[in-house]
Amino acid sequence: DGGITQSPKYLFRKEGQNVTLSCEQNLNHDAMYWYRQDPGQGLRLIYYSQIVNDFQKGDIAEGYSVSREKKESFPLTVTSAQKNPTAFYLCASTTIGRDRGNEQFFGPGTRLTVL
Amino acid sequence: RKEVEQDPGPFNVPEGATVAFNCTYSNSASQSFFWYRQDCRKEPKLLMSVYSSGNEDGRFTAQLNRASQYISLLIRDSKLSDSATYLCVVTPRIQGAQKLVFGQGTRLTINP
Numbered sequence: 001d002g003g004i005t006q007s008p009k010y011l012f013r014k015e016g017q018n019v020t021l022s023c024e025q026n027l028n029h030d031a032m033y034w035y036r037q038d039p040g041q042g043l044r045l046i047y048y049s050q051i052v053n054d055f056q057k058g059d060i061a062e063g064y065s066v067s068r069e070k071k072e073s074f075p076l077t078v079t080s081a082q083k084n085p086t087a088f089y090l091c092a093s094t095t096i097g098r099d100r101g102n103e104q105f106f107g108p109g110t111r112l113t114v115l
Numbered sequence: 116r117k118e119v120e121q122d123p124g125p126f127n128v129p130e131g132a133t134v135a136f137n138c139t140y141s142n143s144a145s146q147s148f149f150w151y152r153q154d155c156r157k158e159p160k161l162l163m164s165v166y167s168s169g170n171e172d173g174r175f176t177a178q179l180n181r182a183s184q185y186i187s188l189l190i191r192d193s194k195l196s197d198s199a200t201y202l203c204v205v206t207p208r209i210q211g212a213q214k215l216v217f218g219q220g221t222r223l224t225i226n227p
Contacts, residue, residue: 033215035217040123040219040220041219041220042119042202042217042218042219042220043159043202043215043217044217045214045215048214058214088156090158090159102147103149103161103164104161104215106158106159106160107158108157108158109157109158
């Protein structure tokens with residue numbers, strides 16, 4: 001079955017530690033995205049990538065880093081510089097099309113808690 | 116002003132009722148519009164795209180008013196399973212990778 005997987009589902013981290021969240025898709029999608037969701041709020045874009053070895057900052061990139069070495073993988077590192085990292089992190093992917101608004105498919109998310 | 120605004124609710128309605136959500140957006144260059152549904156502690160899933168002419172999918176009807184920059188979602192004959200948070204989403208362009216902008220969501224609870 002095609003889809004997006006994220007791991008782990010739950011993650012606990014001590015303050016001052018970096019942690020990497022995994023996102024993999026086998027949908028052959030070109031673009032991949034990372035969002036953060038806080039309780040009672042919508043999704044905010046952290047980083048996105050349209051093509052391998054290229055990525056752009058979203059609205060709240062500070063304290064995060066990404067890489068896109070393979071089309072199917074887009075890992076997110078939450079660094080110790082992120083002041084309030086406890087949140088629900090969602091990865092998404094989509095094709096890049098010409099004539100339509102393209103649906104973004106989401107992974108199941110990772111809940112990160114900083115202790 | 117937020118780029119996409121929704122009434123956060125919560126909306127509590129009886130089963131079988133009709134419920135309507137509105138969403139306003141500030142970027143007049145927005146090209147694509149969507150309604151996503153998000154169940155508690157789950158990822159968002161596309162409910163329907165919103166087209167200029169309006170579109171219907173079973174009990175769900177979506178409409179777009181570009182002049183007033185708002186989008187609506189109407190749910191008829193609501194079911195218990197419709198209980199969820201509904202996210203209004205806009206994007207500034209159709210081609211290329213999209214930066215979707217999400218509203219904060221409207222929480223809906225259908226009561227038996």
